[in-house]
Amino acid sequence: MSATVEHADSSAGFLAHHFDDRAQQRQAAVIGMWAFLATEVLFFGGLFAGYSVYRFLYPEAWVEGSKHLDHVLGTINTAVLLTSSFTVVLAVRAVKRGEKDHLVRYLLTTIALASLFVVVKTYEYWVKFSHGTVPGAGFELHDLYDPSVSLNQVELFYGFYFVMTGLHAFHMVVGIVIFAVYTRLAQLGRYDENYHTPIEMIGLYWHLVDLIWVFLFPLLYLIDR
């Protein structure tokens, strides 16, 4: 995200024309990335605020909705995602040590784990769709744990579930695409111990995506369990 013209001297690493040196270039990327992460937090923050308001208003419906989610799959996905954050850290470590092969391997592992997460999530969505547990006309929910609960309110819960996890999954897919591009560039030897800012930046992004899930998982899957 930081470059326009590459300097001829590739051994010094990548330096865009408008920066004085690589330290300045890296600093700008770090500040820019953290600012972007702040916008992401507030983006999801609007959803978390809405979630909190309705959970406070309709606690029974939230419990009911949560019990119909597959907490086993949710737990597996949490583990998968946390592991992928770990492999990203290993990738950053590898590139800082100039270990190109390790870098590529860890990036590929991250992509594999992230894809596994998306597959499991898709399966969960598919189950919900096949049972009609989707907001909109004809919302259905069978085998209620609490028969007195208002189905409309449970539908609201599923509105939040789909929007929040859907946006999160969208961020996962974007991350996977960027990882794929960076993996290719890493294979071509673009990153080394002198120039590794992009790997660090995608790492920051990935940790945030991970962190958002760490909040989503208990808020959606683990109510009253």
Next chain:
Amino acid sequence: MIDVARKERNYVDADYSVWSWFLTTDHKRVAILYLISITVFFMLGGAAAVLFRLELMTPQPDFVIPETYNKLFTLHGILMVFFYLIPSIPAVLGNFLLPLMIGAKDVAFPKLNLASWYVYMVGGVLTVAAIVFGGVDTGWTFYTPYSSTYGNSAVLLAGLGVFVVGFSSILTGINFLATIHTMRAPGLTWFRLPLFVWAHYATSLIIILGTPVVSITVLLVAVERLFGVGIFDPTLGGDPLLFQHLFWFYSHPAVYIMILPSMGVISEIIACFARKKVFGYHFIAFSSLAIALLGFLVWGHHMYVSGQSMYAGFVFSFLTMLVGVPSAIKVFNWTATLYKGQVSWTTPMMYALGFIGLFTIGGLTGLFLATLGIDVHVHDTYFVVAHFHYIMVGGASMGYLGGLHFWWPKMTGKMYPETWGRFSAIVVFVGFNLTFFPQFLLGYMGMPRRYHMYPEEFQVLNVMSTAGASIMGVGYLLPLGYLLWSLWYGKNATSNPWDARGLEWTIESPPTPHNFHEKPVVTTEVYDYDPEQPLPPPSERVVSPAESETETVQ
């Protein structure tokens, strides 16, 4: 040094191909792209205003049908707020000047900067598509449940347009933040930064912290319309008021996104044309940050009569009053800067003085509206309409025009015609007051906003308002005409026609693609004006004919 520099082509002449513009990463060219597109959206929004002001000349709905009227004021609001006021100064003047003012070659992320323009255009195209597919009638605020459930117009397209254009602001905000933090020239400490830069810093913070919230809110309205995910749907137990909370959490700070950059422009102009150091520099700098912070704590003042708790109303009322403090600090400091200064009546200065007067009226009526009792009386009347137009048109827009004139010689290398400039400033000022002052009276007498008809006793004031709007329209068309004229027939400006301080004036007009020939080092304090040294007379602001001939040869 300047003579050597002349041999290098400036950023406009560097390359003439179409793609050199559409794929440019030069912050100055991106600014020009924004300038052109913002002008187009401004004219569209203005045309809508002309149409509904014509409708309001008579009490009866005789010019357009009520539905069209609703679509016109919605279009005016959406275009003016999201496509003109919010991006105008940051994306045009900010993009052009920020790197120049801090002595950088470009913004921190030039590609992202270009991307922001494309995102802006996609948002614009979606919004224009919404007009083509029947228009939107929800008002620019998209209040639920009308926007989410009951409205039949093209809310989805317009909502997506607003969603998308938000990201263009975010990209600009992130870019400015990183640029100001990391790319200042050696010696350019934080308290040597021009106040224009401080204002953009505060604005970037608001953009970064506020815009994502309105994005997600509008997105929720969109998914509600698309998939029936009824998060604001009362039939499911959803709360339409939640929308208002989330919407105003951004859209009130958005007012400061519009006005803060304008305040930055005014600080520059006042200092230059009073030939004085800005009075209370630190106070003006920090008041920008204070406004940015307080702006996030006052959204509830839009919701006094929406059933919000009375105690919440107390708190929001108090916090809203507090915004008056940093705003007043700025106004008093500008006035103090003028005191005993060598004030010259150039076009930028006339716009700046107009800003101070109109912003003061807008700000003071804002305090009326912050008061719970008065707000209950004038809520949703023309009083509110007049108030925020004093801030946005009288404030933000005047600052934009003033800044455009002030830096026009730098951006284009041409001098605008001064007499026409002064004339336009007066026409805009008179037309503006004639348009909106009667609306204060109308609102106080109880005329509600957003209605296509009204009782007959309100007609005189409405005719005055429409007459004023047409005068103001002429006032806006004038600069469009003579600024374009100056591109071909204007005299070549010197590199520093105002003898102004600031790094942007140390390089040639227009600048070369890389701005500075060598990295500038700042050793002087900001606004280092010498009161003994008057503004250069008009003849010294332009390159003499002999010089300009050698220049055109190049």
